[in-house]
Structures are given as structure tokens and as C-alpha cells.
Amino acid sequence: MTIHVRSALPAAGEAKGALLITGAEGSLVSAYLAAMSGANAVIFNDAGVGLEKAGIAGVQQLDSIGMAAAAVSHLTARIGDGKDAASRGVISHVNATAAGLGVKVGMKCKQAAKILSRQAHAPRDLPPPYASWRSQLTTSAPEIVTVDSLTRLQAEDAGRIVVTGVHGGLHSGRPESALPVKAILAVFNDAGGGIDGAGYSRLPVLGDRGIAAITVYHDSARIGEGASTWKSGIISKANRVAASWGAREGAWLAEWIRGPGTDYMRRALGLN
Numbered sequence: 001m002t003i004h005v006r007s008a009l010p011a012a013g014e015a016k017g018a019l020l021i022t023g024a025e026g027s028l029v030s031a032y033l034a035a036m037s038g039a040n041a042v043i044f045n046d047a048g049v050g051l052e053k054a055g056i057a058g059v060q061q062l063d064s065i066g067m068a069a070a071a072v073s074h075l076t077a078r079i080g081d082g083k084d085a086a087s088r089g090v091i092s093h094v095n096a097t098a099a100g101l102g103v104k105v106g107m108k109c110k111q112a113a114k115i116l117s118r119q120a121h122a123p124r125d126l127p128p129p130y131a132s133w134r135s136q137l138t139t140s141a142p143e144i145v146t147v148d149s150l151t152r153l154q155a156e157d158a159g160r161i162v163v164t165g166v167h168g169g170l171h172s173g174r175p176e177s178a179l180p181v182k183a184i185l186a187v188f189n190d191a192g193g194g195i196d197g198a199g200y201s202r203l204p205v206l207g208d209r210g211i212a213a214i215t216v217y218h219d220s221a222r223i224g225e226g227a228s229t230w231k232s233g234i235i236s237k238a239n240r241v242a243a244s245w246g247a248r249e250g251a252w253l254a255e256w257i258r259g260p261g262t263d264y265m266r267r268a269l270g271l272n
Helices: 028-036 053-066 082-088 096-100 108-117 195-200 200-206 226-232 240-244 255-268
Strands: 005-006 020-023 041-045 068-073 091-096 134-136 144-147 161-167 185-189 213-215 233-239
Touching: 020 028, 020 082, 020 108, 028 041, 028 053, 041 053, 041 161, 053 068, 053 091, 053 096, 053 226, 068 096, 068 108, 068 240, 082 108, 091 096, 091 255, 096 144, 144 226, 161 226, 161 255, 185 226, 185 255, 200 213, 200 240, 213 240, 213 255, 226 255
Parallel strands: 005 020, 020 041, 041 068, 144 161, 161 185, 185 213
Antiparallel strands: 068 091, 134 144, 213 233
């Protein structure tokens, strides 16, 4: 079986029959995308596990279609970097399908990859449709949208507040992967920070582009769910632009955005 190593998740059918090693977190949305890629098995990053174990929820859910799945610890490999997972990741979670093939917690990713590439079979079914990709919360400027995946951002989201369920890590350290649109503010899940502080690595890059960016604590919102980031996210880090607008660690994200954050953003957009 081919071993397909990716920083982000591939498109539908792009990893057919392969073992997929990805830098993505093991959330429900990531599990759906991994299954739709056609892969036989997948290894994620556990993103610090986080609120309601959202960082590994997809690992367990894939058992329902007979797809072997595991996750490496965010303390052993950079979130958003599949090559790093493959080279130094250590398995922290496995589902029953992967465990039945011999994959174990504490095993090096390289060893787990050998097992899965030789023994994993195609899932017996496709996952059920994934429903909640995107929602627009407000229609007055600055507009607020939530997205579970950056693939659901649109060109019209430039100038908007973009609240994501996405981890705050650059894909393989590439600055161009930070954000595909020039939002006024972008919010991410910090995925527990993890090794090399990877879970925050989008923030300074976006600051250099003049975009305010924030991460929320991984145990305050479910990773992979933009709506959860908005509902319960607590700020863990703010880049220099967001900090200059009063964003502070420990503040409730929605309260800050609805309060002083909006005033600063309206001025930045020339609306006051």
C-alpha cells in the first residue's frame, strides 16, 4: 500500500487505497475528509485531545465504517505537518480497527505505518454526509462567519471576522498556508500548542500580513467546529494586531469581539 504523507487532508479520491499520514487533527470533520479521500487507513495528530475529546473524536468514529485510524501525540510532532508526524510522531490513540491490526499506544509512527500499510483494508462503507461546514452569524459589518474547514472559506470573506474550528498550525511551516483570504480577524484552535509551539504558528505570519489573529484554548472549544469556537472559546494567544485591539489571554472570545473588538475592527475597516 502507498503511504500518502500530507500536511493537510487530500481532496476526495486523492489518496485511494493509501495509508494517509496527515498533520490534521483527528476531529470529526477531519475523519470525514480522510474517509472521502479514499484512504484505507489514517494517522492524525491528537491536537492535545481537548474539549470533549474532539481532537480524537474522528479516530474513534471511523470504527463505524471499519477504517483503521490512529493519532500521534501533539507533544511529539507538529500539528499541521504530516512529514514531522511520520518522522518523529509517537502514537497516543488508536481505534479498535487499528488496534486489531497490532497498532499500539506508545508505538512510533514509523512502526505503526509499516503495520497499517501492509494490513489495513478499505473501509466497508463511506461516512454519512457531514452537515455543518459553515454558518454566517451576522450580516452587519464586520460580518462574522464560522467555518469548520478552511476549504469552506469564500472570496467574499475578505474583510470579515472568520471564526474557525481549524488548528493554528501552518501546513509544514509554509507561511502561504496561514489563511487563503484577507480577513479582518481570524480565529483558530490552539491544538494544545504542542511541540515547537506549532499550534500558534499561524499567528505571527498573519500579523505580518496585517491580519488580526487569535487562538482559543483547545480545552475551551471543540477543535474542528467553528460554532464551538464562537460559543465557548477562551483566548489563549493573540498576535500583535489583535493584541493592539485589546485581545487578551483568558478573555471570552465572543465577549471581546462583541465589545471592544468590534469597535477596533470597524475603525480598521473605515466604518466609524
